[in-house]
Structures are given as C-alpha cells and as structure tokens.
Amino acid sequence: MLRQVAEGVLIHESEFCQSNAVVVQGRAGVLLIDPGVLGYEMAAVANDLRELGQPVVAGFSTHPHWDHLLWDAGLGAAPRYGTARCAATIRDRLSDPGWKASVAQWIPPDIVEQVPLDLLGLITGLPAETAQIPWDGPQVRIIEHQAHAPGHASLLIEERGVLVAGDMLSDVLIPMLDLNSTAEPVEDYLAALRLLEGAAGGVDVLVPGHGSVGGADQVHARIEQDRAYVHALRDADAPSDPRIGPSATYDWVAGVHARQLQILAQKSERDGTPG
Numbered sequence: 001m002l003r004q005v006a007e008g009v010l011i012h013e014s015e016f017c018q019s020n021a022v023v024v025q026g027r028a029g030v031l032l033i034d035p036g037v038l039g040y041e042m043a044a045v046a047n048d049l050r051e052l053g054q055p056v057v058a059g060f061s062t063h064p065h066w067d068h069l070l071w072d073a074g075l076g077a078a079p080r081y082g083t084a085r086c087a088a089t090i091r092d093r094l095s096d097p098g099w100k101a102s103v104a105q106w107i108p109p110d111i112v113e114q115v116p117l118d119l120l121g122l123i124t125g126l127p128a129e130t131a132q133i134p135w136d137g138p139q140v141r142i143i144e145h146q147a148h149a150p151g152h153a154s155l156l157i158e159e160r161g162v163l164v165a166g167d168m169l170s171d172v173l174i175p176m177l178d179l180n181s182t183a184e185p186v187e188d189y190l191a192a193l194r195l196l197e198g199a200a201g202g203v204d205v206l207v208p209g210h211g212s213v214g215g216a217d218q219v220h221a222r223i224e225q226d227r228a229y230v231h232a233l234r235d236a237d238a239p240s241d242p243r244i245g246p247s248a249t250y251d252w253v254a255g256v257h258a259r260q261l262q263i264l265a266q267k268s269e270r271d272g273t274p275g
C-alpha cells in the first residue's frame with residue numbers, strides 16, 4: 001500500500017482524487033501528513049504501519065478542507081497538528097452543529113458512506129510563526145501562506161529533499177484560490193508560489209495533495225504552470241492549461257475554472273477596479 005518516494009518518506013495515493021497521504025519516518029515512529037480520505041484506506045495505512053512496527057507519533061493537516069482533516073481510530077491517538085490559522089478555522093466550523101452534515105453534502109455521493117467524519121478536524125494549532133513541526137524525526141519546515149485556504153502549510157523535509165505541497169503544484173488540479181476569506185486571493189496565491197520557489201532549491205521529490213509525485217524537473221515546471229494559470233485568471237485570458245483542456249484528468253476542473261473566473265469578475269466589479 002505504502003510506496004517509498006525518498007529515503008524515509010512513503011506515500012499512499014487514495015482512489016479519491018489522487019489524494020496523497022505522506023508518511024515520514026522518525027526515530028520512534030512516523031509523522032502522518034494528510035492521512036487520507038476513505039476509511040478502509042486509512043485503516044490499511046494503519047495496518048501497514050503496525051506491521052512495520054512504526055506507530056504514528058504525530059499527525060499534520062496541511063489546510064482546513066475536509067479531505068485533509070480526516071483520521072481513523074486505528075491510527076492511534078497521536079497529536080494532530082495544523083497551523084494556528086488552520087486550527088482556528090476548523091474550530092470555528094466545528095462549533096456550528098450543522099457543519100458536519102454540510103460536509104457530508106460536499107462529498108461525492110458514491111463515497112460518502114466510506115468517509116468517516118467522527119474524528120474530522122480534531123487538530124491542535126501550532127503557535128503562529130512555528131517554523132517546524134515539533135516531533136522526533138527529520139526537520140519538517142512549515143511554509144505557511146494564504147493561497148487556497150486559510151493557514152495553508154506546505155512542508156519542506158530538507159534532509160530528504162521532499163516538498164509536501166498541500167493543495168498546490170498539482171498536475172491534475174488547477175490552482176483553486178481561496179475566494180472567501182482573503183481580500184487579495186490572486187496576490188496571495190502568487191506570493192505563495194514565490195515562497196515555494198524560494199524554498200524549492202534542493203527539492204528532488206514533490207508530493208502534491210492531489211496528483212502525481214514529481215521529480216526535481218517538475219518542481220519549477222509546476223510552479224510556472226500554476227503561475228501562468230493564475231496570471232491568465234487574473235487577466236481574464238483563456239488559459240492554455242492541460243488540466244482543464246480536452247485531455248484533463250478530471251472533467252469537473254473546467255467548471256472550477258469557470259466559477260473562479262466569474263467570482264473574480266464580480267469581485268472586481270464590486271471593487272470598481274478594472275481586470
């Protein structure tokens with residue numbers, strides 16, 4: 001089930017939207033980043049880790065979207081972390097008693113029965129500006145930015161040459177901007193890409209939240225591809241982007257693009273600014 005992508009770093013790719021769970025081996029157990037989506041898949045990861053004699057000693061959610069906030073009881077009771085802003089966002093949502101029911105409505109009907117929501121979002125926020133995940137293993141640097149979701153963290157495991165991008169730098173999904181909670185979603189996204197570019201120097205393996213793992217040659221190519229998309233979106237140009245073209249992996253992504261275009265147009269009309 002688990003596939004090694006670098007020394008001491010393994011992934012599990014879900015059947016749901018090519019979601020990647022990332023396992024980082026530490027001294028006394030593993031760090032599990034974005035554990036997965038389907039209950040039986042998380043249970044299988046828990047089993048694999050048990051067989052390897054590697055308990056989960058810490059969890060991390062890259063951002064406050066449901067498909068990155070799940071957990072299976074079999075994974076144990078390790079602390080689950082996120083950035084302060086990520087945790088505050090999810091705490092706020094969980095305080096609404098109707099929220100879980102609305103999450104269930106966003107999940108595709110064919111899998112909703114297989115997504116366990118009872119342990120959804122039970123994460124501890126790390127203090128703002130925390131530079132690294134606190135755990136006994138290779139240093140995992142937190143690169144926090146405001147693209148895609150509040151308090152989104154991409155993670156750099158420098159000594160393994162691995163960048164865990166979260167929902168950025170995907171080969172199957174376009175940049176999905178956080179159009180609800182930030183005043184400057186386009187600028188925030190471009191700033192995040194610059195941050196990743198600055199951190200990506202020694203990266204050999206890029207693991208996106210959804211999609212294929214990329215090698216060293218893919219890091220800058222995907223940053224450029226995402227930047228070109230965001231520029232086209234900003235300028236209301238038609239992007240030539242394979243992720244929404246005729247050979248796209250997911251046909252619904254073109255709909256996401258159309259919606260982003262429309263929301264940004266309404267926003268600029270409201271703000272009275274051209275473009």
Ligand SMILES: [Zn+2]
Nearest residue numbers: 063065149167
């Ligand atoms: Zn997301």
